[in-house]
Amino acid sequence: MFDTMDLLPGEECVSTRSDNRKLIEEGWFRDFGDGLALAGGQCLACGGIFFPEKPVCPNCFDPARKKVPLSRKGKLHTFALSHMGPGGIPTPFVIGFVELPEGIKLFSLITQCEPWDKVLKVGMDVEMVIETIRRDEEGNEIVGYKFRPVPEGNP
Template identity: 45%
Template structure:
């Protein structure tokens, strides 16, 4: 049996802290108006300044702004699963899969504190494991906390 590869999806959107290995999101912040974007952008969408966006850490924790349980999965994703918009304290709003909770009504609430994890998202056409960022409710466990 051939060994499968691990592919990291959207690897430019996150990094690992060299001191502890915890992942954090990388976004952009406008020096002129203060707008924070995820993912990082070359031009500020608010003040349209092409020279003011700088790369910043958005952190590794946020709060659920809104969420949905999807019962019909996108290709390559097994339904049901939870997606959410997560507000980051350093700014920015991130659309993400949610792990560590049941994909059912009442399993997550708006305002829940969540933490960033890097986990298996899906398998590609060759059967390789594709990993990327997700969020999980704080205290939901330690699996997927760093690179594997």
């Protein structure tokens, strides 16, 4: 699973890939054939999609479900510049909620957006990238999803 991360657009840290890089949550990601994507759980009974996957469908309590890829692109619902936060993430950093076409709101770090207060607009198009989120106490790089503004000429 880990090797596929090299293939992703927006991956910043390919060259430093080593044993001390860890996915923030293995169950959040899967390679569905074109690189690592966020993996939601889709209920086979009602079709509802949830992220992260739930143990049963929160709508109909049915345990039968399959993993489905979530869209890589979404809309920036809102954002803020945080000057404080959990250890391991250098401050300040930009956070946001991103709305995916599946109707899912994701909390996310927002990246590649400097100067943030000029670049970012509520409602703009953003896309998912895989980047280092933070370092843990043992010095491991914790890798996960972030969103960035969709680069020009790449709608």
